[in-house]
Amino acid sequence: MHIFVTGASGWIGSAVVPELVRAGHEVVGLARSDESAATIASLGATAVRGSLDDLDSLRAGAASADGVVHLGYNHDFSRMEDAARTDLAAIETFGSVLEPRGGFLMFASGMLGLAVGRVATEDDGVDPGGHPRSAGALAALALADRGVRTAALRFAPTVHGPGDHGFVATLVDIARTKGVSAYIEDGANRWPAVHRLDAATLVARAVEDAPAGSNLHVVAEEGISTRAIAEAIGQQLDVPVTSVAADAAAEHFGWLGRFFGTDTAASSARTRALLDWTPTHPTLIEDLEAGHYTG
Numbered sequence: 001m002h003i004f005v006t007g008a009s010g011w012i013g014s015a016v017v018p019e020l021v022r023a024g025h026e027v028v029g030l031a032r033s034d035e036s037a038a039t040i041a042s043l044g045a046t047a048v049r050g051s052l053d054d055l056d057s058l059r060a061g062a063a064s065a066d067g068v069v070h071l072g073y074n075h076d077f078s079r080m081e082d083a084a085r086t087d088l089a090a091i092e093t094f095g096s097v098l099e100p101r102g103g104f105l106m107f108a109s110g111m112l113g114l115a116v117g118r119v120a121t122e123d124d125g126v127d128p129g130g131h132p133r134s135a136g137a138l139a140a141l142a143l144a145d146r147g148v149r150t151a152a153l154r155f156a157p158t159v160h161g162p163g164d165h166g167f168v169a170t171l172v173d174i175a176r177t178k179g180v181s182a183y184i185e186d187g188a189n190r191w192p193a194v195h196r197l198d199a200a201t202l203v204a205r206a207v208e209d210a211p212a213g214s215n216l217h218v219v220a221e222e223g224i225s226t227r228a229i230a231e232a233i234g235q236q237l238d239v240p241v242t243s244v245a246a247d248a249a250a251e252h253f254g255w256l257g258r259f260f261g262t263d264t265a266a267s268s269a270r271t272r273a274l275l276d277w278t279p280t281h282p283t284l285i286e287d288l289e290a291g292h293y294t295g
Contacts, residue, residue, distance in 0.1 A: 004061040007071030009039040015200035062097040067104030104149035120266040144213030151210035161196035181234035187227025189263035195281035220279035223265030232288040
C-alpha cells in the first residue's frame, strides 16, 4: 500500500516508518524542514515538504495514498487549544480526501483521563469535554460511518526507549535539578508504558488489520506505580527518594505535576488479541536501570 505518514521523523514515527517499509509498503512522510526530510529519507521513505498547519500539503499527501498514519501533533502544553484546533483541521482534511474512495486513517490519540482510578479499556469512549484533543478523536472515529477505516492509536503516556525526551526524561531532569527523586503522596497511582519499538510493531499491524472505528491501546505495561518510577530514577542518579504532598506537586514538578499525580492504568488485552501483538522489548524500569535516561 501507499501510506502517507505525519510525524514521520518524530520519536514514534521514526520507528513506525521502517516497520511499514519492511512490510512492503510505499511510505511518504511529511517533513517540516530539510533535517526532517533527511531523517525520513534515511528511514527508507520519501519525504514531502509541508506541515500540519499547511492543509494543502496534507490534502496532497492523502490524495496519492491508500491511507494515512497521522502521528504528528504539537505537544507544546502552553498552546494546547491551538494544537487541538490544528489537529482537528488536519483530521477533517484527511477525511474529506479519504471518504470518497474508502481509505484508512490511523491516528494518534492519548489515554490520560480515560478512566481515572480504574483500569481503562478499549471500550472506554472519548469524553467530549475532556482533553482539547478529544474533538479530533471524535471527528476521526465518526469517519468510520462514512466509509473510512479509522482507528484510534491510544498511546501510553510514556513511550520509552533510548533517546526518549518525554515525560520520564523530564522527571529525570527534575530529580537531577532538585537533588531528590519524588513521587506524589503514596506513589500508588499508576502510569502505563510501552517501548517505542513495540509501539511501532502495533501501528504497522493496525494498518493491515484494524477494524473501522476501533480503539487500540498501545500499552505494554498496564500500570507502573509512580513510586517505582521515582525509585528507579533515584537509584540511577544516587539521590534520595521522597514523597511530595499533592498540594506541593505543581511547585516541585512544574507543568508535569498535574499529570504525574493521576492514576491512568490501561489494559491492552483486547488490542493484543485483535492484532496478535505481544510486546517483546524492555520495560520502562529496565530502560531506567540500563541508564538510558541518566547516562
